[in-house]
Amino acid sequence: MNATNQMPKAYESADVEAKWYPVWEERGYFHGTPNPDKKPYSIVIPPPNVTGILTLGHVLNNTLQDILVRYHRMRGYEVSWFPGTDHAGIATESKVEKSLRQAGKPGRDELGREKFIETVWQWREQYGGTIIKQLRKLGCSCDWERERFTMDEGLSLAVRKVFVELYHKGYIYRGRRMINWCPVARTALSDEEVIYKEVDGQFYHILYPLADGSGALEVATTRPETLFGDTAVAVHPDDERYRPLVGKMVKLPLTDRLIPIIADEHADPAKGTGCVKITPAHDPNDFAVGLRHHLECINIMNPDATLNERCGAEFAGLDRFAARKKAVAMLQEQQLMGEIENIRHAVGYSERGDVPIETLVSYQWFCNMKELAKPALEAVRSGRIKFYPERWTKTYFHWMENIQDWCISRQIWWGHRIPAWYNDRTNEVYVGMEAPTAPGPWRQEEDVLDTWFSSWLWPFSVMGWPAKTPELEYFYPTTTLVTGPDIIFFWVARMIMAGCEFMQEIPFENVYFTSIIRDDLGRKLSKSLGNSPDPLDVIAEYGADALRFSIIYIAPVGMDIRYSNEKCELGRNFANKLWNACRFRQLQGEISPGFRDLATTDLSRLTPDEKWMIAWINDTIKQVNEALADFRFHYAVHVIYEVVWSNFCDWFIESSKVRLRQGGEAREQALKVLDFIIFKILRLLHPFMPFITEELAHQVGYLSEDQTIMNEPFPDLVQNKNIPSIMEEAPDLLDLVEGKFQLIRAGRALRSSYNIPDGKKVHYFIKAIGPVVARFLRDELEGLMFLLNAESIEISEADFDVARHGAAPSQLANLGTIYLPLAGLIDVAEELRKLDKQKSDLEKWIQGSRAKLSNQKFLDKAPVQVVTEAKTHLAELEHKLERTNELIAALR
CATH class of the missing domain: 1.10.730.10 (Isoleucyl-tRNA Synthetase; Domain 1)
Structure with a gap:
């Protein structure tokens, strides 16, 4: 095993990386196979979107996973790191639609469902999975032979099986509920796909005239355009101001409708005027009020967030924000608009569309999560699954203990189509693995499942479930999950629920949550800020x-x-x-x-x-x-x-x-x-x-x-009585060696203080702290002379003799004091003259600098940066003076 060629002087990373990765992959070094003679170690990759490209977040996440799999491979485990990508329904549809528009080709609606899905598959074959190729550049030792895609046939079978089982258990149902809606993707979103942002807005105080002409109620709202969907005004039942008005009617502004005044505890007497407009189709709290009081639920929004015909001809087809401006103007004209307050408030944004969402009532498919959450809660509470850092357990418990039903249907085409069929003649609903064989005009549900409905099965579907594969038997449950805390609800919690429900076993033992990467100013990395470097450029450099x-x-x-x-x-x-x-x-x-x-x-x-x-x-x-x-x-x-x-x-x-x-x-x-x-x-x-x-x-x-x-073993400890341990109290030998190197540093520092060239031979004197140290240093004399480039080194327990050696600066170290006699190295008198002159100059400069910083006018008028620089400069001058005084004292 001899090296045949002399190594290049410089390390060329690009050449080495291009050389080794293909070798590793071709030789199958990353592939793990069930081996009863070895312990298994497995990780599933958080599947990146098929549309994705490598980011620094991916670099951190996948580097951590690669460290773990390479480490355990070297420790003798049978390792498999399961890679793959997620079909990312909304994101992929958006990407393909954009590419079609840019190419001047027919869009989604013009193509129709079958043609569009065919186009998406073609796009995925051509462009999808770029990030998987890029992970190789990072050195990720994934088991590429086991790469999966969430819409592979086997994984799609797993999704259908889970849907059907949960439906027949009564966990999955279809109902009319308040949901989050993305006007850009034109689909429902789960609560976790809504990002709340603090934005500037207004509180509009609108007058709702009493039908009997006896006055008006003042109602404050941030969304005057939704008044077309109002079906009541609520006041608190204990609010003395409005108790006589309960049951009366008000005229709904900008319409010809009358709506009732109702008493409901949702209205807060201490907030605003105590009167609240109730819009059951467009607010979750109002929806609950509407159910309690049997109010009509009027949807006033089209899927693209324009207003519909329920708002009248003047508003139908108007964008919601244009409609707001128009409504405010008309209310002002009719003298029904009171104060308009500027406020700062939280608004829900679509994670994908990056626009404000709409909350509206819609028929959707839901999954009741309460029973599924119980064993998943216990798995973490009992310590069977450990979180790192541990503090994330609090976040997990809070969400799981207050879990809501999961809206699992999406109004897009790319994804796992819901395995439900409707018979329009009999109104039957059939849910099964395949289309019903019974006669009738059956039509399949148009909606597809939320992307996370496939990825929550990832730890076992990627291993071939529902088939009982050797991989599943050997590598499941996986050992560790590395992921970001931002998907603790989307993915981590749901995977634990799915594992407990369908495998009767947790999906992983440990969850490591990665850090958020920010720039040097503390800002999150983003393309819009221009502070998100391309990792491939970083790797190239x-x-x-x-x-x-x-x-x-x-x-x-x-x-x-x-x-x-x-x-x-x-x-x-x-x-x-x-x-x-x-x-x-x-x-x-x-x-x-x-x-x-x-x-x-x-x-x-x-x-x-x-x-x-x-x-x-x-x-x-x-x-x-x-x-x-x-x-x-x-x-x-x-x-x-x-x-x-x-x-x-x-x-x-x-x-x-x-x-x-x-x-x-x-x-x-x-x-x-x-x-x-x-x-x-x-x-x-x-x-x-x-x-x-x-x-x-x-x-x-x-x-x-x-x-x-x-494939080499990770290093073991050397177990031998002749090798000291620095895990215990530092043994004498180690103290002596550390002390020797400290003396060498001190000796080199002395040489540097007087600008004596490294190549010039010098003489040193070392006063050792005792006989043991003196004996050790004499034994190490050859090494000391080599590392100090010394002509000679005198080691003694006696004090340094100035009369014999002349002027010699010194430095104290743990093993003693090292002296550098300057005779023959420098002209001491000339050096003292220079140092005295330097001292005098420094004292003048320090005096001037202190005077400047004690001048209140300067401190008041000068920019903060200028004052800071002046203080730093003074500190540097004071340090130089201190060092100069030390050098003068040593020479004298």
Whole structure:
């Protein structure tokens, strides 16, 4: 297993990523098959919309899933990550309709149902699933052989079976209820598909004249255009002001209708005038009032949110907002409009159409969720399903304990058509897996099912249910779900309900909710703000591994992420650091036999630095395992970053160069330990940075061409009495090695303070804190001299002798004090002259800066940024003066 070619000087991520992914996929490394000799580990991908393209949200979500599946694959589990896409009814119809308009082709209504659905399938074949291709760019190790689509034949069968079963159990019914309506998609929406936004609006005070001419009631509303659907005015039964008027009639403005004054507790005497217009067909609360008082329910809206003929010829066909303006103008002309207040209020918007919804009464199909919710509530309450972060359980419990019936029908064509048929002659309704065979003029329900009605079955339908497949028996229930908290109701809760109902088993054991990604200003990423980078551009610039590593590095559990592309420099720099470390090793020659476990190495002969490094790697392995068990991905990458960048690259590789120069057995041992640690680091990092770790494992020579790092075991702890543990009280050896590196940092800082070139040999004096430390430092003398580039280092327990060594600045460290005698390095007198001049200048500048900042006129008139910059400048000057005084004191 020798590296045959010298590694390139620079890491070219694009070349490496393009090289390895096809190899992994062609060799079937991602495919999991039922294996009774292994524990199963499975994840189902949150199926992205078939219309979707990769976003940073997808990057975060899928990187986390990939870390988990690669980690468990390396730990010996049989792993399958089930991928697929969602047909996304409303979104896909909108996308196809837009493409037809842009191409100047006939639209949905002109094509008719069959032709339009055929067109959507063609569009899906040509353009759908782009995001699935893009996930490969990210390195996602999905089990692509098991890819599914929510309208595949098998999944469609599962949807029909569930609908029929729930219907015959009495859970699914068709009824006339208040629903949310999207005027753009022209379909019903569930409550969860409505997004509430704070917007500016008006409160219109309208006068409703009493029919007997004795006065008028003042009613406040935000929607005067809906008055055409009013069927009553309500007052509270205990409101003394209006009690005598209950039962009387008022003239409905802009119409020739009379409507009653009714008493109902819905009217709040303390709010507004205490009088409320009741529009049963267009407000959920009014609908309930209408049922209590047997009021007529008048729908005044067309499907596109224009007013219909019930509003009269002047308003029929007008857009709702145009109708509002016209109604207000006419009410003002008739002197029936009172005060108009400006307000800020919450308005429901269609998640898909991004327009205000309408609430209206309509015949729809519903699913009663109360019984289905009970076992799903218990699954989370008992801890069988765990949420990370745990706080999301409160949100889940609140929604499930107050669950409403689910409106499952949609007035679109792309989707799973409801398996219900109507006999117009007999008024029978037939619900079944196939069309009825009984004679009669049967017509199928036009509506299709809500997209979520198929995706709530995803964890088991994707494995072949209702058939009893080997995959279902082995991989269900899945282990972990990674998803966003925004679909905790749409999807997570419903999947738990479906699993408990149809599989009699929870669908997953853990749910990890990802963070929201924001820009550096704290704004949500969006195309309209122009702050949502294209991940493919980021990958092209920084590399997939850099993007993956960086986004996890800045993603603490349960907290929003502040993202900018520049933060990916952290991941790219880390990749380059790792590349350079491995290139250094490759340049030393062939890899060492037995490097995987050090079984042929006498561990008692390891140097202190080698024991220190192995102890750190041990600690890192332990911490990473614990972090991933608790879904603390952010903590895991921080631990790895620190140990690789600082402990390994900055210190251990440098210190190992001493042993490599010695040759013989010392060199052999140094190389073997280097190989042992590097291969552990590569395996430790593989779930997070799959491409570079695979490339380096082959480039250095740890793996042959037909091997892959993803099938190598995740690193284990080195269990040996000769390897100290830094999980316990820090043992003396580790303190000594840490202290040695601290002394080296201090010595280098002294050199830098006096601008002594790194290449110039110098003399140091170290006063050790005691005999044990002095003995240790003398044993490490060769390494100290190499790392400090010293001509000589005197180690003593005695005080530094200024008379013998001359002026020498010093720095204190844990193991003692290090001195840098300046004789022969600089002209002390000249250096003191320069420092004195620098001190004098700094004191003048500080005096001027303080005077400026104590001037109240300046503070009052100057922009905040200017004042802040002046304060920062003063702090910098004061720090420079402090350092200058230290240097002067050292020289004197």
